[in-house]
Amino acid sequence: MRKPHRVIEAIRLPGCTPYPHGLDLQRERRVAVEAGEADNALFVLEHEPVFTLGRNFERENLLLAEDVLAARGISVYQADRGGDVTYHGPGQLVAYPILNLREWKLSIRWYLRSLEQVLIRQLAEYGLTGERIDGFTGVWVEGEKIAAIGVGIHDWVTYHGVALNVDPDMSHFGYIVPCGIRDKPVTSLRKLLGHAPELDTVADDFERAFREYFENWSDEGDIDG
Numbered sequence: 001m002r003k004p005h006r007v008i009e010a011i012r013l014p015g016c017t018p019y020p021h022g023l024d025l026q027r028e029r030r031v032a033v034e035a036g037e038a039d040n041a042l043f044v045l046e047h048e049p050v051f052t053l054g055r056n057f058e059r060e061n062l063l064l065a066e067d068v069l070a071a072r073g074i075s076v077y078q079a080d081r082g083g084d085v086t087y088h089g090p091g092q093l094v095a096y097p098i099l100n101l102r103e104w105k106l107s108i109r110w111y112l113r114s115l116e117q118v119l120i121r122q123l124a125e126y127g128l129t130g131e132r133i134d135g136f137t138g139v140w141v142e143g144e145k146i147a148a149i150g151v152g153i154h155d156w157v158t159y160h161g162v163a164l165n166v167d168p169d170m171s172h173f174g175y176i177v178p179c180g181i182r183d184k185p186v187t188s189l190r191k192l193l194g195h196a197p198e199l200d201t202v203a204d205d206f207e208r209a210f211r212e213y214f215e216n217w218s219d220e221g222d223i224d225g
Helices: 019-034 066-071 108-125 170-175 189-193 199-214
Strands: 008-017 040-047 050-053 075-078 085-088 092-098 139-141 144-154 157-165
Touching (some): 008 019, 008 199, 019 040, 092 199, 108 157
Parallel strands (some): 008 040, 050 075
Antiparallel strands (some): 092 157, 144 157
16 A cells, blocks of 8 residues: 655745735645645745635625725635635734645545644643534634634645634724624634734744644544544
8 A cells, every 4th residue: 555645845924925825825736736746735824914705605794895894904805615704814823734635534524623633732732722612613712713714625635724813903803703603702812821922933833733743643543534
């Protein structure tokens, strides 16, 4: 049997990345991975302020008109991922894994639970207990959402990914119903810890937790999926 090729190239983007540029990078790498012309990748970045609308977006969850949001410096884009409306902006860690799941497990459910597990392990390093909530995707701490997850999968290669709130402008979440969930507030590491860790440090911690999980994964003792 061929040994899985679980090499993951980490790509850190400097500054704040416009959403369309980040999307183009993901698609280019996804196509290359599908063709066997590139290794798996993990893009780690911050975005300029943007609301992205997933495949399950419901119009009433965007609380302000797009021209009003534009006047406040927030763009709106349709995204070919699962989920509803999500916010990205400075102070939020965004990670886009481009993984060929044939090297791991052909299960979307397993992949979503795995991303949650990576975040739960990372939060534990900060003394925080990350939790899942039945029926939802993402990670919560004390009933408040700290990390959103929305993915796309094409020919079993993943794109889109996760967003971890480190120290974003929390007022921007008030312009939407985050992820379409009306009764679950959002939170940040600043709120939970009383201070905001450096984003570069959080990015390093995420990359380490991600590699430890995905590069060393085996189906023995597999999580639900």
